[in-house]
Amino acid sequence: MRWRVERVAQCASTNDVVRERAASGEPEGLVLVAARQTAGRGRAGRAWTSPAGGLWVSILARPRRASESWPLLSLLAANAVAEACRQEADLEARVKWPNDVLAPDGRKLAGILAESRPPDFAILGLGVNVAVDPGAFPAEARAASLADLAAKPVAVDAFLDALLDALAPRLEAFERGDDAALLAEARARSATLGRRIRTQDGRSGYAVDIDDAGHLLLRDDAGRSITLVADDVHLERE
Numbered sequence: 001m002r003w004r005v006e007r008v009a010q011c012a013s014t015n016d017v018v019r020e021r022a023a024s025g026e027p028e029g030l031v032l033v034a035a036r037q038t039a040g041r042g043r044a045g046r047a048w049t050s051p052a053g054g055l056w057v058s059i060l061a062r063p064r065r066a067s068e069s070w071p072l073l074s075l076l077a078a079n080a081v082a083e084a085c086r087q088e089a090d091l092e093a094r095v096k097w098p099n100d101v102l103a104p105d106g107r108k109l110a111g112i113l114a115e116s117r118p119p120d121f122a123i124l125g126l127g128v129n130v131a132v133d134p135g136a137f138p139a140e141a142r143a144a145s146l147a148d149l150a151a152k153p154v155a156v157d158a159f160l161d162a163l164l165d166a167l168a169p170r171l172e173a174f175e176r177g178d179d180a181a182l183l184a185e186a187r188a189r190s191a192t193l194g195r196r197i198r199t200q201d202g203r204s205g206y207a208v209d210i211d212d213a214g215h216l217l218l219r220d221d222a223g224r225s226i227t228l229v230a231d232d233v234h235l236e237r238e
């Protein structure tokens with residue numbers, strides 16, 4: 001993938017800007033970075049606080065694979081963020097299925113909002129708390145900045161470079177249909193597998209696997225198997 005990085009000082013939501021550009025024919029590879037967002041969006045309609053100091057970026061892909069496989073893109077992006085955390089901050093981040101990146105202590109470092117218009121385009125919107133003032137996080141959020149956890153300074157631009165370097169080979173593998181490596185990485189970096197979890201709609205059980213489609217498999221207390229496709233999950237205390 002050849003990236004074209006564009007930067008703006010401020011916008012409402014980088015995902016919205018990239019969606020408009022994509023709908024007007026922008027080729028894949030656009031990487032739009034905003035220093036701050038005034039209306040950053042998270043999953044499930046939540047707001048995403050996006051002050052200066054974070055990496056707020058949306059990436060345009062035009063996958064050539066059937067759209068049934070596109071949910072793998074957010075797992076793949078979460079893997080790439082975790083790899084960039086290792087490269088830039090020497091931090092072993094974990095991925096909370098499907099696409100939150102957590103610090104070793106469980107606080108959230110990054111979130112991913114993948115939006116798509118199959119078969120035309122997918123947008124990977126990544127919000128990474130690189131060096132956000134801790135006072136800027138919403139009070140209820142268990143969030144942290146990489147810069148506060150790393151033993152060395154972490155800069156937004158260097159993190160972006162590491163992220164794009166990690167993303168490119170993973171996207172290429174996805175396009176080749178080489179899902180085995182992607183799924184193996186998702187399982188290895190998972191903060192969810194082996195944990196007891198609860199969904200928003202009250203289902204609960206142990207997370208036993210991520211299947212080949214990227215879905216999370218639960219075993220409930222009655223021993224039944226439950227497949228989660230894209231739910232928000234809550235990790236229960238161990």
Ligand code: BTN
Binds near residue numbers: 012056
């Ligand atoms: C989540 O964890 O709920 C996902 C958060 C995604 C935030 C990023 S910041 C860049 C892009 N633009 C947005 O409006 N949202 C995503």
